[in-house]
Amino acid sequence: MDMKLEVVVLPVADVDRAKAFYVDRLGFRLDADFPVDEGYRVVQVTPPGSKCSIIFGTAVATAAPGSLHGLHLIVTDIEQAVVALTGRGIEVEGPFRDATGVFHHPGTEHRVPGADPQRRSYGSFAAFADPDGNGWFLQEVTQRAPGR
Known part of the structure; x- marks a missing residue:
C-alpha cells in the first residue's frame, strides 16, 4: 500500500x-x-x-505560528539554490555541512561553513525561515539509492 x-x-x-x-x-x-x-x-x-x-x-493549525522547524526542500545544486533565494531577497544561511558529515544537528552549533567537499548527496544544507519563523532547510541530493 x-x-x-x-x-x-x-x-x-x-x-x-x-x-x-x-x-x-x-x-x-x-x-x-x-x-x-x-x-x-x-x-x-x-x-x-x-x-x-x-x-x-x-484556523487550520493549532500549533503556534513559527513553531514548525526542520522542513526540507531538496535541490540538486545547493550553491545555485542559495543564489536563487538570496536573489529573491530571502536571507539564507549556508551552504553548510554538519561536522559529523551526516545530516545536520538542530541549531547551529555543529555547522561547518561550505558545502560537503565531495558534494555527496544528503551532505550539504542551507537554512532560511519564513516571516513567522517557521524553519526550512535546503538539502542537496544529486543521487538517490536504487529504487527511490
Whole structure:
C-alpha cells in the first residue's frame, strides 16, 4: 500500500503575508485560496517540482505560528539554490555541512561553513525561515539509492 505525504500544515500568524512570501518571493505555485468565512481560510501552495503541498490559513493549525522547524526542500545544486533565494531577497544561511558529515544537528552549533567537499548527496544544507519563523532547510541530493 502506498502512503504518500501530500500536505504539510504550516502555522502562520498573517495569511496574506505568508501567501506573499511563499508565492511571490519563493515562487511556490498557488493551488487554492478558500476564504470560507471571516474565521476560516485555507491557502494551499506547492514548491516547484514537489508533489507535496503546504497548507496555511486561518484556523487550520493549532500549533503556534513559527513553531514548525526542520522542513526540507531538496535541490540538486545547493550553491545555485542559495543564489536563487538570496536573489529573491530571502536571507539564507549556508551552504553548510554538519561536522559529523551526516545530516545536520538542530541549531547551529555543529555547522561547518561550505558545502560537503565531495558534494555527496544528503551532505550539504542551507537554512532560511519564513516571516513567522517557521524553519526550512535546503538539502542537496544529486543521487538517490536504487529504487527511490
